[in-house]
Amino acid sequence: MKLTERVxxxxxxxxxxxxxxxxxxxLFLFILLPVVNMCLQDSPGTLxxxxxxxxxxxxxxxxxFSATIATCIALIFGTPLAYLxxxxxxxxxxxxxxxxxxxxxxxxTVAGIALLSFFGPHIPIVNTLLGIVAAQLFVSSPFLIKxxxxxxxxxxxxxxxxxxxLGATRASAFFKITLxxxxxGILTGCVLAWARAISxxxxxxxLTYYPLTAPVLIYKRFVGPQPGLxxxxxxxxxxxxxxxxxxxxxxxxxxxxxxxxxRA
Numbered sequence: 001m002k003l004t005e006r007v008x009x010x011x012x013x014x015x016x017x018x019x020x021x022x023x024x025x026x027l028f029l030f031i032l033l034p035v036v037n038m039c040l041q042d043s044p045g046t047l048x049x050x051x052x053x054x055x056x057x058x059x060x061x062x063x064x065f066s067a068t069i070a071t072c073i074a075l076i077f078g079t080p081l082a083y084l085x086x087x088x089x090x091x092x093x094x095x096x097x098x099x100x101x102x103x104x105x106x107x108x109t110v111a112g113i114a115l116l117s118f119f120g121p122h123i124p125i126v127n128t129l130l131g132i133v134a135a136q137l138f139v140s141s142p143f144l145i146k147x148x149x150x151x152x153x154x155x156x157x158x159x160x161x162x163x164x165x166l167g168a169t170r171a172s173a174f175f176k177i178t179l180x181x182x183x184x185g186i187l188t189g190c191v192l193a194w195a196r197a198i199s200x201x202x203x204x205x206x207l208t209y210y211p212l213t214a215p216v217l218i219y220k221r222f223v224g225p226q227p228g229l230x231x232x233x234x235x236x237x238x239x240x241x242x243x244x245x246x247x248x249x250x251x252x253x254x255x256x257x258x259x260x261x262x263r264a
Contacts, residue, residue: 039237050234059217059235060242066129066213067197070136074144074193079186082148083174087157100146103139111138112206131208136197143196144189151185152178191250198243214239 050056084090085097103111115134116126125131155178163173179186201215209216214235222232 035240038233039240042234042237046234047237050238055212055217056214056235056238059212059214060239062129062132062211063198063214063239064242064246066132067136067140067194070133070140070197071144071190071194073133073137074141075186075190078141078145078189079148082145082186082189083152083178085145086149086152100142104142108139108200108202109206111135112203115203116207125207127208127210129208129211132204132211132213135203135207136200139200139203140193140197143192144186147189147192148182148186151182151188154185155181187250187253191247194250195243195247 085093106114112135115131115138119125119134123130125134159177159181160170160173163177164170168176199215200213201219204213205216205219212220218232218235218239221235222228224231
Protein backbone atom coordinates (compact mmCIF):
# COMPACT_ATOMS: atom_id res chain seq x y z
CA MET A 1 0.00 0.00 0.00
CA LYS A 2 1.37 3.37 -0.97
CA LEU A 3 2.16 5.94 1.68
CA THR A 4 -0.28 8.49 0.25
CA GLU A 5 -3.08 5.92 0.31
CA ARG A 6 -2.38 5.05 3.95
CA VAL A 7 -2.33 8.75 4.88
CA UNK A 8 -5.65 9.23 3.06
CA UNK A 9 -7.27 6.30 4.88
CA UNK A 10 -5.98 7.61 8.20
CA UNK A 11 -7.48 11.04 7.52
CA UNK A 12 -10.82 9.50 6.53
CA UNK A 13 -10.89 7.45 9.75
CA UNK A 14 -10.03 10.52 11.80
CA UNK A 15 -12.74 12.56 10.09
CA UNK A 16 -15.23 9.77 10.73
CA UNK A 17 -14.39 9.71 14.44
CA UNK A 18 -14.67 13.50 14.65
CA UNK A 19 -18.07 13.35 12.94
CA UNK A 20 -19.24 10.56 15.26
CA UNK A 21 -18.04 12.53 18.30
CA UNK A 22 -19.89 15.64 17.13
CA UNK A 23 -23.11 13.71 16.53
CA UNK A 24 -22.83 11.88 19.86
CA UNK A 25 -22.10 15.05 21.85
CA UNK A 26 -25.00 16.83 20.15
CA LEU A 27 -27.49 14.16 21.19
CA PHE A 28 -25.96 13.95 24.69
CA LEU A 29 -26.36 17.71 25.18
CA PHE A 30 -29.91 17.54 23.84
CA ILE A 31 -30.69 15.08 26.65
CA LEU A 32 -28.63 16.73 29.37
CA LEU A 33 -29.16 20.48 28.98
CA PRO A 34 -32.97 20.66 29.41
CA VAL A 35 -32.74 18.63 32.62
CA VAL A 36 -29.84 20.69 34.00
CA ASN A 37 -31.58 23.93 33.03
CA MET A 38 -34.78 22.82 34.79
CA CYS A 39 -32.85 21.93 37.95
CA LEU A 40 -31.18 25.36 38.06
CA GLN A 41 -34.35 27.43 37.66
CA ASP A 42 -35.53 27.30 41.28
CA SER A 43 -33.73 28.47 44.41
CA PRO A 44 -32.69 26.02 47.14
CA GLY A 45 -35.37 27.54 49.37
CA THR A 46 -38.09 26.77 46.83
CA LEU A 47 -36.90 23.18 46.56
CA UNK A 48 -36.79 22.80 50.34
CA UNK A 49 -40.34 24.10 50.66
CA UNK A 50 -41.46 21.62 48.02
CA UNK A 51 -39.59 18.81 49.80
CA UNK A 52 -41.37 19.69 53.07
CA UNK A 53 -44.81 19.60 51.43
CA UNK A 54 -46.67 16.50 52.69
CA UNK A 55 -48.48 16.12 49.33
CA UNK A 56 -45.13 16.01 47.50
CA UNK A 57 -43.66 13.55 50.00
CA UNK A 58 -46.70 11.29 49.71
CA UNK A 59 -46.68 11.36 45.90
CA UNK A 60 -42.97 10.53 45.64
CA UNK A 61 -43.35 7.75 48.21
CA UNK A 62 -46.34 6.34 46.31
CA UNK A 63 -44.35 6.35 43.06
CA UNK A 64 -41.41 4.55 44.67
CA PHE A 65 -43.59 2.10 46.58
CA SER A 66 -45.80 1.14 43.65
CA ALA A 67 -42.87 0.95 41.21
CA THR A 68 -41.04 -1.39 43.58
CA ILE A 69 -44.08 -3.66 43.84
CA ALA A 70 -44.51 -3.66 40.05
CA THR A 71 -40.83 -4.49 39.55
CA CYS A 72 -40.97 -7.37 42.04
CA ILE A 73 -44.00 -8.83 40.27
CA ALA A 74 -42.27 -8.44 36.91
CA LEU A 75 -39.18 -10.15 38.32
CA ILE A 76 -41.10 -13.12 39.78
CA PHE A 77 -43.26 -13.76 36.72
CA GLY A 78 -41.05 -12.33 33.97
CA THR A 79 -37.85 -14.25 34.71
CA PRO A 80 -39.39 -17.71 34.05
CA LEU A 81 -40.96 -16.39 30.84
CA ALA A 82 -37.61 -14.97 29.73
CA TYR A 83 -35.94 -18.33 30.44
CA LEU A 84 -38.54 -20.20 28.39
CA UNK A 85 -38.13 -17.79 25.48
CA UNK A 86 -34.35 -18.16 25.62
CA UNK A 87 -34.13 -21.93 26.04
CA UNK A 88 -37.14 -23.52 24.36
CA UNK A 89 -38.84 -23.65 20.98
CA UNK A 90 -42.63 -23.84 20.88
CA UNK A 91 -45.48 -23.06 18.54
CA UNK A 92 -46.31 -19.36 18.55
CA UNK A 93 -43.03 -18.29 20.16
CA UNK A 94 -42.49 -15.41 17.72
CA UNK A 95 -46.07 -14.27 18.36
CA UNK A 96 -45.50 -14.31 22.12
CA UNK A 97 -42.30 -12.33 21.65
CA UNK A 98 -44.17 -9.79 19.52
CA UNK A 99 -46.99 -9.35 22.04
CA UNK A 100 -44.49 -8.74 24.83
CA UNK A 101 -43.41 -5.62 22.94
CA UNK A 102 -46.96 -4.23 22.68
CA UNK A 103 -46.76 -2.12 25.89
CA UNK A 104 -43.66 -0.42 24.46
CA UNK A 105 -45.42 0.33 21.16
CA UNK A 106 -48.80 1.48 22.48
CA UNK A 107 -49.50 5.08 23.55
CA UNK A 108 -49.74 4.74 27.32
CA THR A 109 -53.18 6.31 27.51
CA VAL A 110 -54.30 3.45 25.26
CA ALA A 111 -52.66 1.01 27.69
CA GLY A 112 -54.64 2.57 30.53
CA ILE A 113 -57.90 2.28 28.60
CA ALA A 114 -57.14 -1.36 27.75
CA LEU A 115 -56.47 -2.19 31.40
CA LEU A 116 -59.56 -0.33 32.56
CA SER A 117 -61.76 -2.07 29.99
CA PHE A 118 -60.46 -5.51 30.95
CA PHE A 119 -60.18 -5.26 34.74
CA GLY A 120 -62.63 -2.46 35.54
CA PRO A 121 -65.86 -4.50 35.35
CA HIS A 122 -64.42 -7.26 37.56
CA ILE A 123 -61.81 -5.80 39.92
CA PRO A 124 -61.93 -2.45 41.76
CA ILE A 125 -58.75 -0.88 40.38
CA VAL A 126 -59.89 2.71 39.85
CA ASN A 127 -58.26 5.11 42.33
CA THR A 128 -56.43 2.33 44.17
CA LEU A 129 -52.83 1.24 44.68
CA LEU A 130 -53.72 -1.86 42.67
CA GLY A 131 -54.56 0.32 39.68
CA ILE A 132 -51.23 2.15 39.91
CA VAL A 133 -49.28 -1.11 40.14
CA ALA A 134 -51.25 -2.65 37.24
CA ALA A 135 -50.48 0.34 35.00
CA GLN A 136 -46.81 0.40 35.97
CA LEU A 137 -46.44 -3.37 35.57
CA PHE A 138 -48.03 -3.31 32.12
CA VAL A 139 -45.64 -0.70 30.71
CA SER A 140 -42.46 -1.79 32.51
CA SER A 141 -42.43 -5.61 32.44
CA PRO A 142 -41.23 -5.89 28.80
CA PHE A 143 -37.96 -4.19 29.75
CA LEU A 144 -37.22 -6.82 32.39
CA ILE A 145 -38.30 -9.75 30.20
CA LYS A 146 -36.16 -8.67 27.26
CA UNK A 147 -33.08 -7.96 29.38
CA UNK A 148 -33.40 -11.29 31.22
CA UNK A 149 -33.93 -13.19 27.98
CA UNK A 150 -30.81 -11.68 26.41
CA UNK A 151 -28.86 -12.59 29.54
CA UNK A 152 -30.05 -16.21 29.45
CA UNK A 153 -29.23 -16.47 25.74
CA UNK A 154 -25.61 -15.50 26.44
CA UNK A 155 -25.14 -18.47 28.79
CA UNK A 156 -23.97 -21.72 27.22
CA UNK A 157 -26.77 -24.30 27.75
CA UNK A 158 -24.09 -26.99 27.96
CA UNK A 159 -23.30 -25.74 31.47
CA UNK A 160 -26.72 -26.95 32.62
CA UNK A 161 -26.29 -30.23 30.76
CA UNK A 162 -22.95 -30.89 32.44
CA UNK A 163 -24.44 -30.12 35.84
CA UNK A 164 -27.27 -32.56 35.19
CA UNK A 165 -24.82 -35.32 34.17
CA LEU A 166 -23.15 -34.78 37.53
CA GLY A 167 -26.42 -35.44 39.35
CA ALA A 168 -28.04 -32.03 39.54
CA THR A 169 -31.75 -31.73 38.85
CA ARG A 170 -33.05 -29.29 36.24
CA ALA A 171 -34.15 -26.95 39.03
CA SER A 172 -30.81 -27.21 40.82
CA ALA A 173 -28.92 -26.50 37.60
CA PHE A 174 -31.09 -23.46 36.97
CA PHE A 175 -30.81 -21.96 40.45
CA LYS A 176 -27.13 -22.76 41.03
CA ILE A 177 -25.68 -22.27 37.54
CA THR A 178 -27.89 -20.36 35.11
CA LEU A 179 -29.60 -17.90 37.41
CA UNK A 180 -26.40 -16.64 39.11
CA UNK A 181 -24.72 -16.20 35.71
CA UNK A 182 -27.73 -14.31 34.39
CA UNK A 183 -28.21 -12.25 37.54
CA UNK A 184 -26.45 -9.15 36.25
CA GLY A 185 -28.62 -8.99 33.15
CA ILE A 186 -31.73 -9.62 35.23
CA LEU A 187 -30.71 -6.83 37.60
CA THR A 188 -30.28 -4.54 34.60
CA GLY A 189 -33.82 -5.45 33.60
CA CYS A 190 -35.05 -4.68 37.11
CA VAL A 191 -33.40 -1.25 37.04
CA LEU A 192 -34.93 -0.46 33.64
CA ALA A 193 -38.35 -1.73 34.68
CA TRP A 194 -38.27 0.22 37.96
CA ALA A 195 -37.23 3.42 36.20
CA ARG A 196 -39.95 2.98 33.59
CA ALA A 197 -42.56 2.24 36.23
CA ILE A 198 -41.75 5.24 38.40
CA SER A 199 -42.01 7.59 35.42
CA UNK A 200 -45.34 6.26 34.11
CA UNK A 201 -48.07 8.87 33.71
CA UNK A 202 -50.46 8.10 30.84
CA UNK A 203 -51.69 4.67 31.93
CA UNK A 204 -51.73 5.64 35.61
CA UNK A 205 -53.87 8.74 35.19
CA UNK A 206 -56.48 6.76 33.22
CA LEU A 207 -56.79 4.22 36.03
CA THR A 208 -55.91 6.13 39.17
CA TYR A 209 -55.84 9.88 39.73
CA TYR A 210 -55.77 9.34 43.49
CA PRO A 211 -53.68 8.32 45.38
CA LEU A 212 -51.33 10.70 43.62
CA THR A 213 -48.06 9.52 42.15
CA ALA A 214 -45.31 12.03 41.48
CA PRO A 215 -45.91 12.30 37.69
CA VAL A 216 -49.65 12.81 38.28
CA LEU A 217 -48.97 15.44 40.96
CA ILE A 218 -46.66 17.29 38.57
CA TYR A 219 -49.44 17.28 35.97
CA LYS A 220 -52.00 18.39 38.56
CA ARG A 221 -49.90 21.37 39.58
CA PHE A 222 -49.03 22.25 35.99
CA VAL A 223 -52.69 22.55 34.99
CA GLY A 224 -53.80 23.93 38.38
CA PRO A 225 -54.92 27.43 39.27
CA GLN A 226 -51.38 28.57 40.15
CA PRO A 227 -48.84 29.42 37.43
CA GLY A 228 -48.28 25.98 35.92
CA LEU A 229 -44.54 25.86 35.33
CA UNK A 230 -43.65 27.60 38.58
CA UNK A 231 -45.85 25.24 40.61
CA UNK A 232 -44.87 22.01 38.85
CA UNK A 233 -41.13 22.48 38.33
CA UNK A 234 -39.91 22.11 41.96
CA UNK A 235 -41.71 18.75 42.24
CA UNK A 236 -40.19 17.65 38.94
CA UNK A 237 -36.70 18.62 40.14
CA UNK A 238 -37.14 16.73 43.42
CA UNK A 239 -38.29 13.64 41.52
CA UNK A 240 -35.22 13.87 39.28
CA UNK A 241 -32.87 14.17 42.26
CA UNK A 242 -34.39 11.36 44.31
CA UNK A 243 -34.77 9.02 41.36
CA UNK A 244 -31.22 9.71 40.22
CA UNK A 245 -29.82 8.90 43.66
CA UNK A 246 -31.68 5.59 43.79
CA UNK A 247 -30.76 4.81 40.20
CA UNK A 248 -27.06 5.46 40.86
CA UNK A 249 -27.24 3.17 43.90
CA UNK A 250 -28.79 0.40 41.81
CA UNK A 251 -26.19 0.86 39.09
CA UNK A 252 -23.41 0.62 41.69
CA UNK A 253 -24.95 -2.62 42.96
CA UNK A 254 -25.18 -3.87 39.38
CA UNK A 255 -21.48 -3.13 38.81
CA UNK A 256 -20.32 -5.28 41.73
CA UNK A 257 -18.41 -8.44 40.72
CA UNK A 258 -20.39 -11.66 40.61
CA UNK A 259 -19.86 -13.99 43.55
CA UNK A 260 -18.30 -17.39 43.05
CA UNK A 261 -20.93 -19.88 41.93
CA UNK A 262 -21.97 -22.60 44.27
CA ARG A 263 -21.33 -26.10 42.96
CA ALA A 264 -24.35 -27.78 41.42
